[in-house]
Amino acid sequence: MSSAAQKMFAASPRLRAALWIYAISFYVILYAPLLMIVVLSFNNSPIVGFPLHGFTIRWYQKVFATSEFLSAMVNSFAVGALAAVVSTGLALLLGLGFRRTFPLKSALFNLVLMPIVMPGIVGGIVLLLFFGYLNIRPSLYTTVLIAHINWVLPFAFLTLYPRVHNFDSTLEEAAMDLGARPLEVFIHIVFPIIRPAFIATMLFSFSLSFDEFVRTLFVTGYDRTIPVMFWSKIVDQLAPELPAMAVVIILISATMSLLGALVSQRASVRSQYVSGE
């Protein structure tokens, strides 16, 4: 039951200890900057940085009193929710289609993954040029939403496809043999089983969209999303409430992804149970 690495290290405790020390320092370096920003967010000083001047929560109060921040939050939640629903829906249909064989299947697979491979800035620029030429002004629910769905769809597909693919098809065949139509089979058999994976994919999709920046920056109209608003605040001037804002943003996306991971854990337990892997 033990992995290859476990086997190796049962034999050499000194190497094991060395790896532990290395890993601990890796995690410390990973988390130190995040802790630092939490500390700075409570620093009672109008300048972002050190030295520390005592404890205050006024930067948090300021963040939640800033209308720019609040409207960006609404925009990001709206776009994130729409992008999650559309891309997870498209990914589910694609996943069901990919269980069969059809001509140009691997070409379509590559096409779906293309937005991951394309340099981020190009993903935004192509939409800027295209919609600019069509004289469609960049806005939240046109260009930004499209850019987000383009970006999220391949990840939604990669997350959902294995779940749909590993699905035990004898369950479907049994239902078909008993006279159920394909749509009935989907509604009563397939969907209930993959529902946790579906929900997990939506949560991941939301958090990908919530954090998206470089594809969004060049197609943003009047309404900004959270990362774009945050960016403009860094570039304009290093506003003192930025650390507090950073902490709030981190907490939101981490919570969403954590929820996704929990649901997905349940989904994988259930799919193992169903597919008998």
Added chain:
Amino acid sequence: MTSVVAQTRDALPSGRRARRRIRWSLVALLGPAVVWLGIFVIVPLGFTVAMSFWKSTIFGTSPDFQFGNYREALASPLYLNLLLKTLRIGIVTTLISLALSYPVAYFLSMLKGKEKAALLLLLFMPFWTSYVVRTFIWLPILGRTGALNEFLMAVGLISEPLPWLIYNEGAIYLGLVYVYTLFMTLPIYLSIEKIDPRLIEAATDLGARPGWVFLRVILPLSWPGVIAGSLMVFLLAVSAYVTPQLLGGVSGIMFSNMIAAQFLNNNNWAMGAALSVVLSVVVLAILLVVGRWAGIQQVFTDGRTR
């Protein structure tokens, strides 16, 4: 009786009808995504390629077919040097990330049970948050009044702030590795996990020392993860926009920043389109060459973000 017969006939249609139904349901399943990708990915991309041959003047961008943008992009040392610098940063970032990630991936796969689950989750958490925010947090650490300078002065190692901690290529490496290293750690971890432990037993039983087992068994078998992770980190690093902009300083720009400048400062859309095509083609070419060599589809199904 007749209704049962009718139902059976309905449920088991003749061969041709069944085939047609299957074909139509396939169209219904694949159609929406294909239409979406066609309209919002393929067409805009094709349009960008077309526009890269156009000409931008102060009066706007006009559709006359010419190679001027590409001649400038490939002949002018400005663009070519920047492209080479960007590729170099991509390679160095990938190598640093590989060196730092491999031991962590190995470490994670030697753990068991709750310990393993907890440390994996701890590894994921930071990468689930915005990379703009995670790049920004280096400003108050590396800057003149930043944490690092304050610390070094408090300890007495330096008497005034070091200005060179930020706004140079080193800061770009730090930022990129910090933001993207999970994309290296994860595929390597997954590939080490897949190695059959009996191979280690066999090698050990036959008298191989641990170092030898690592070099001859574990390292070669984790190679697909190394390739997948390297490709992901390289792709992300050469496309970097945020990190060089925030941490690289005035001379620290990369190719994506140059593309952005065509739209933000120069108002030269045709040139911006051409530079976008150049970067995409270079990235795609590298991906195809390395991908063919390593099995591209596996790279993507194994290298996915979770």
